[in-house]
Amino acid sequence: MPPVSPASGTTAGHGRYSPGDLEGRWQKAWQEAGLDRTPEPDAGEAADTFYALSMFPYPSGNLHMGHVRNYVITDVIARVQRLRGRRVLHPMGWDAFGLPAENAAIERGVDPGDWTDQNIASMRQQLAQLGLSIDWEREVATCHSDYYRWTQWLFLQFMEAGLAYRKEATVNWDPIDQTVLANEQVDGEGRSWRSGALVEKRQLRQWFLKITAYADQLLDDLPKLEGWPERVRTMQANWIGRSTGAELIFEVVNDAGTGTGERITVFTTRPDTIHGASYVVLAPDHPLVSRLTTAEQSMAVEAFCDLVSRQSEQDRVAEDRPKRGVPIGAMVRNPANGELIPLWIADYVLADYGTGAVMGVPAHDHRDFAFARQYELPVRQVIVPAASDEHAFEGGAWTEAGVLIHSGRFDGLGSTEAREAIAAAAEAEGWGRKTVQFRLRDWLISRQRYWGCPIPVIHCDSCGVVPVPAEQLPVELPRNVALAAKGGSPLAQLESWWQVDCPCCGQPAKRETDTMDTFMCSSWYYLRYSDAHNSRLPFAREAVDRWLPVNQYVGGIEHAILHLLYSRFFTKVLRDRGLLGFNEPFQKLLTQGMVQGITYKNPISGKYIAPADVADPSDPRDPISGEQLETFFEKMSKSKYNGVDPAQVIERYGADTARMFILFKAPPEKDLEWDDADVEGQFRFLQRIWRLVEAACERGLNLAAGAGSLEAVQAALNSGTEAELHGAERELRRAVHTAIEAISEDLDGDYQFNTAVSELMKLSNAMAAHLDESRPLLASEALRTLLILLAPFAPHLAEELWTRLGGRAENEALQSSSIHRQQWPMVDGTALVRDTVPLVIQIKGKVRGSLEVPADADKASLEQLALASEIAAKWLEGKAPSRVIVVPGKLVNLVP
RNA sequence: GGGAGCGUGCCGGAAUUGGUAGACGGACUCGACUCAAAAUCGAGCGCCUUCGGGCAUGUGGGUUCGAGUCCCACCGCUCCCACCA
Numbered sequence: 003m004p005p006v007s008p009a010s011g012t013t014a015g016h017g018r019y020s021p022g023d024l025e026g027r028w029q030k031a032w033q034e035a036g037l038d039r040t041p042e043p044d045a046g047e048a049a050d051t052f053y054a055l056s057m058f059p060y061p062s063g064n065l066h067m068g069h070v071r072n073y074v075i076t077d078v079i080a081r082v083q084r085l086r087g088r089r090v091l092h093p094m095g096w097d098a099f100g101l102p103a104e105n106a107a108i109e110r111g112v113d114p115g116d117w118t119d120q121n122i123a124s125m126r127q128q129l130a131q132l133g134l135s136i137d138w139e140r141e142v143a144t145c146h147s148d149y150y151r152w153t154q155w156l157f158l159q160f161m162e163a164g165l166a167y168r169k170e171a172t173v174n175w176d177p178i179d180q181t182v183l184a185n186e187q188v189d190g191e192g193r194s195w196r197s198g199a200l201v202e203k204r205q206l207r208q209w210f211l212k213i214t215a216y217a218d219q220l221l222d223d224l225p226k227l228e229g230w231p232e233r234v235r236t237m238q239a240n241w242i243g244r245s246t247g248a249e250l251i252f253e254v255v256n257d258a259g260t261g262t263g264e265r266i267t268v269f270t271t272r273p274d275t276i277h278g279a280s281y282v283v284l285a286p287d288h289p290l291v292s293r294l295t296t297a298e299q300s301m302a303v304e305a306f307c308d309l310v311s312r313q314s315e316q317d318r319v320a321e322d323r324p325k326r327g328v329p330i331g332a333m334v335r336n337p338a339n340g341e342l343i344p345l346w347i348a349d350y351v352l353a354d355y356g357t358g359a360v361m362g363v364p365a366h367d368h369r370d371f372a373f374a375r376q377y378e379l380p381v382r383q384v385i386v387p388a389a390s391d392e393h394a395f396e397g398g399a400w401t402e403a404g405v406l407i408h409s410g411r412f413d414g415l416g417s418t419e420a421r422e423a424i425a426a427a428a429e430a431e432g433w434g435r436k437t438v439q440f441r442l443r444d445w446l447i448s449r450q451r452y453w454g455c456p457i458p459v460i461h462c463d464s465c466g467v468v469p470v471p472a473e474q475l476p477v478e479l480p481r482n483v484a485l486a487a488k489g490g491s492p493l494a495q496l497e498s499w500w501q502v503d504c505p506c507c508g509q510p511a512k513r514e515t516d517t518m519d520t521f522m523c524s525s526w527y528y529l530r531y532s533d534a535h536n537s538r539l540p541f542a543r544e545a546v547d548r549w550l551p552v553n554q555y556v557g558g559i560e561h562a563i564l565h566l567l568y569s570r571f572f573t574k575v576l577r578d579r580g581l582l583g584f585n586e587p588f589q590k591l592l593t594q595g596m597v598q599g600i601t602y603k604n605p606i607s608g609k610y611i612a613p614a615d616v617a618d619p620s621d622p623r624d625p626i627s628g629e630q631l632e633t634f635f636e637k638m639s640k641s642k643y644n645g646v647d648p649a650q651v652i653e654r655y656g657a658d659t660a661r662m663f664i665l666f667k668a669p670p671e672k673d674l675e676w677d678d679a680d681v682e683g684q685f686r687f688l689q690r691i692w693r694l695v696e697a698a699c700e701r702g703l704n705l706a707a708g709a710g711s712l713e714a715v716q717a718a719l720n721s722g723t724e725a726e727l728h729g730a731e732r733e734l735r736r737a738v739h740t741a742i743e744a745i746s747e748d749l750d751g752d753y754q755f756n757t758a759v760s761e762l763m764k765l766s767n768a769m770a771a772h773l774d775e776s777r778p779l780l781a782s783e784a785l786r787t788l789l790i791l792l793a794p795f796a797p798h799l800a801e802e803l804w805t806r807l808g809g810r811a812e813n814e815a816l817q818s819s820s821i822h823r824q825q826w827p828m829v830d831g832t833a834l835v836r837d838t839v840p841l842v843i844q845i846k847g848k849v850r851g852s853l854e855v856p857a858d859a860d861k862a863s864l865e866q867l868a869l870a871s872e873i874a875a876k877w878l879e880g881k882a883p884s885r886v887i888v889v890p891g892k893l894v895n896l897v898p
Numbered sequence: 899g900g901g902a903g904c905g906u907g908c909c910g911g912a913a914u915u916g917g918u919a920g921a922c923g924g925a926c927u928c929g930a931c932u933c934a935a936a937a938u939c940g941a942g943c944g945c946c947u948u949c950g951g952g953c954a955u956g957u958g959g960g961u962u963c964g965a966g967u968c969c970c971a972c973c974g975c976u977c978c979c980a981c982c983a
Binding site for chain 1: 899900901902903909910911912914917918921922923924925937938962963964965976977978979980981982983
C-alpha cells in the first residue's frame with residue numbers, strides 16, 4: 003500500500019497544503035532574516051540563557067533517521083525555550099576526524115580533508131531541510147585547524163598539569179587497521195570494534211591522559227547529576243569501578259622458612275578472610291614470576307605462560323572458563339598467622355588490575371573455590387554465620403554478615419568490623435594498608451593514523467620531550483599526503499614533515515607522529531560553541547561561563563560511557579586550570595532511543611528482503627522462493643534493507659510531518675518503530691489543521707494586532723460588552739487552556755513530546771467541533787494558541803498559517819513578527835473552571851456509576867449526594883454504609 | 899555472576915503519581931458522499947454475558963475503602979558490566 007501523494011489529500015480552496023513549496027520558502031526567509039542567530043546578552047545583563055545541544059555527528063555524508071530524531075528533539079526544546087523568552091544557544095558541528103574518512107579516502111584515492119568537507123557540505127544541506135533552528139555561524143569542524151589548534155592547546159594544558167604522560171605499555175594492536183586501539187575499542191571477544199580483526203598485544207610507547215587522577219571526582223559527582231538518566235549514571239559508576247579494600251604483604255620465604263626479602267602485595271576487598279588464605283596467585287605476566295620461579299618448576303611455568311599468552315583471547319569468550327594455574331615452587335608467609343602457603347600463577351588473575359596478585363581464600367570466594375577444587379588446595383572456613391544473629395539471614399538470602407573463627411586474636415569479630423580491624427592491624431604492624439582500586443584505566447590517546455589531530459610535541463635527543471610552544475600552534479596536519487593502503491603511521495613516513503628544529507636548543511629533532519584519539523576532539527566541542535570564533539583562546543572564560551553548563555544535551559545511549567566520561571574529565575581539569583567555572587558540562591541529558599525499520603527475513607536462508615520487494619505486507623513472502631518471511635522491527639541498517647531515507651520522507655510529506663511523526667510515535671528515550679501508515683496519519687493531522695485555518699480565513703478571522711491573545715480576550719470579556727460564553731464557547735475555551743496547561747507540562751522537566759502532540763490533536767478536534775459556533779473573539783484565541791503551540795513541532799506550517807491569518811503583516815520583519823518570536827501562551831485558570839463535575843460513585847471500591855455534582859460542593863454534601871443517589875439505593879439495598887470515603891473532585895466510595 | 903530497566907487492546911502508546919484502565923493515533927468494521935475508487939465526514943472497536951452484570955494491565959500472594967501504580971516471590975524480555983580479587 004504505497005502512501006498517496008500529499009497533493010491528493012487536500013480540498014480545493016484558497017490553496018492546498020503543499021509542504022514541498024512552503025517549507026523551502028520559509029527556510030530561506032528565516033535564514034535571510036537571521037532568525038536563528040544566537041542573541042548575545044547585553045553587557046551586565048543577567049541573562050536568562052538556555053543551551054540546547056545535540057551530539058554532533060560524524061560527517062559520513064548521509065543523514066539517517068537516528069540523526070533526524072536527535073536533532074528534531076533538540077530543536078523542539080530550543081524552540082520552546084525561545085517562545086518562553088529565553089536566549090537560546092543551539093549550535094551544530096562536525097566530529098570530523100577519524101578512521102572512516104581515512105579508509106574511504108584510501109579506497110577512493112582522494113584527500114581525506116576534501117572528502118570530509120564535501121560530506122559536511124552535503125549533510126549541512128540535508129539538515130537545512132528539517133527546519134532546524136540552528137545557529138550556523140557557530141559551526142565547528144574538529145578537522146579544521148582553527149579548531150584543532152585549540153585541541154592541541156588543551157593537550158598542552160594537560161601536559162603542564164602533569165596529566166599527560168608517555169609510557170611503554172602493552173597495547174592493543176589492530177593488525178588490519180595497523181593501529182593501536184583503546185581498551186574500549188576492543189570488544190568482549192578481543193576483536194577490533196572497527197575492523198573486527200583479532201587484536202594482538204604489542205609493547206609501544208604511548209601517550210596517556212591521567213583520567214584516574216579524577217576517578218574519585220568523576221564517581222562522587224554522579225549522584226549530583228539529577229538530570230541524567232539513572233541508567234547512564236550506573237553505567238559510568240560501573241565503568242569507574244571503585245572498590246575499597248586493602249593491600250596485604252606476603253613475604254617470600256626459602257626452604258628453611260626464613261624471609262628472602264622478596265614481597266608479594268595482594269589486593270583484596272575482604273581482608274577479614276586472610277586467615278583462610280591457602281595460597282597466593284600471581285598473574286602469569288606479573289613481573290616477579292620469573293625471579294621467584296624455582297628451577298624444578300621453571301619448565302612448567304614457562305609452558306603455562308606460553309599457553310596463556312596464546313590462548314587468553316579465545317578463553318575470554320568461553321562461557322564457564324576453567325581456571326588453570328601452576329605452582330611456581332616458591333612459598334610465602336601469611337602475615338596474619340605466619341602460615342607458609344604456596345605461590346601459584348593462574349589465568350584468572352589479571353596483571354593490570356589491583357596489584358596483579360591475589361590471596362586465594364577458597365571458602366569465601368567462588369573463583370578461589372573453583373581453583374582450589376581443581377588443584378586440591380585446602381579450603382578453610384574462617385567466617386561462620388553468627389549463631390544468635392538472625393540478621394545474617396535476611397530476606398531469604400545469606401548476607402555477608404558473620405563471625406570470624408580460626409582467626410586468632412580476631413576470633414568473634416563480625417565480618418564488617420574485622421575488615422577494619424585487620425586492615426588497621428596490618429597498617430600498624432607494617433604488613434599492609436587500606437587502599438582503593440579502580441577499574442578505570444588511564445586514557446590511551448595515541449593513534450598511529452593520519453586523519454587525526456597531531457600531538458603537539460617534539461622529541462629532541464638532548465632536551466627530551468618538548469611541547470610545541472603555544473604561539474607556534476597549530477601543528478598543521480600536512481595535506482595531500484600519499485596514504486599507503488595499509489602501513490602503519492603515514493606521518494612517520496613523511497620525513498619533511500617530522501624533521502624540525504628543537505624549540506629549546508635548535509638542534510635537529512623529530513615531531514611526534516602519533517595523532518590523537520578523536521574522543522579528544524569531541525571532549526570539548528560544546529565549550530567552543532560558546533565562543534566559536536575566538537582566535538586567542540579556545541574560549542573566553544566569560545563566554546563559557548555565561549552559556550554553560552549545557553542545559554539540555556541530547557544524543558544516543560552509545561555515548562553513555564566514553565564520550566560523556568571524557569567530557570566530564572575535561573571539564574574538571576579545565577576548571578582546575580581556571581579556564582572555566584563549573585564542575586559538570588551537561589546539566590540534563592536525554593538519551594534518545596534508536597529508530598527501527600520494518601525488517602523482513604527469510605527464516606530458512608537467513609537472508610533479509612527489502613520491503614519494496616515484499617508484495618503483500620500482511621502476508622510477506624520471499625519474492626523468489628515464496629517462503630513466508632519473519633517480520634520484525636530492528637535498528638535501521640544497510641545490510642538489512644530496512645532503512646528509511648529522510649530525504650525521501652521529506653520529499654513526500656515534508657519536514658513538518660516527519661518531525662511530528664518522530665515525536666508522536668514513541669517517548670523520546672524509547673525505540674521508535676518507523677511505520678509508513680503512521681506517517682500517513684500524521685500528515686492527515688497537519689492537513690486537518692490546514693483546512694481548519696482555511697475555513698477560518700474564509701470566515702474572515704484575523705490575528706492581526708494581537709487578536710486572540712490572552713490580554714485581548716480578557717479585556718473584551720471583562721469590558722461587559724461581550725455576552726456570556728455559551729456552551730460551545732466554553733467547551734472551546736476550556737480545550738484551549740487545557741491544551742496550554744498539558745503541553746506546557748509535557749515540555750517541562752522530562753520531555754513527553756508524544757503526549758504533547760496528542761494534546762495538540764485533542765485541541766484541533768475540539769476546534770473542529772466548536773470553532774464555527776464560537777464568536778470571532780474566542781475563535782481567534784483558539785487559532786492563535788493552536789498555532790503557537792504547534793510552532794515548535796511543525797515550524798513551517800505554523801509560520802505559514804500564522805501569516806495567512808494575519809498574525810504578521812506581509813511587510814513586517816520576521817525578526818519581530820515571526821510566529822517563532824511570539825510568547826508561549828499562558829493558562830487562564832478561569833477557562834478551566836466548571837460548574838459541575840462528574841463524581842464517581844464506588845461501592846466497596848468498585849465503580850458503579852457517576853453523578854454530575856456542583857464543582858464547589860464540600861465533602862459533606864458530596865457524601866449526601868452520593869447516599870441519596872439511585873446508585874447507592876440500588877447497591878446498598880437500604881442499609882447504611884459502614885464507611886464512606888470522599889475524595890473531593892474525584893469520587894465517593896461507599897463501603898457496606 | 900553483578901547492576902539497570904521493562905511487561906497494559908490487533909499495533910504504537912496514555913493514565914493527574916494510590917482514585918472511572920485503554921487518552922491520542924494507526925489498523926480494522928459499518929455508514930454517508932461518489933458511476934466507482936481515493937480523499938473527506940459520521941459511527942463502532944479489550945474479553946465474556948442469561949444484558950442484571952462478570953472478568954481484565956506477565957503469574958501468584960500481600961497491604962488498602964480502593965492497586966497498572968506500593969510490598970514479596972516467580973516467569974519472560976532488553977541493555978550495561980563481567981575471572982575486577
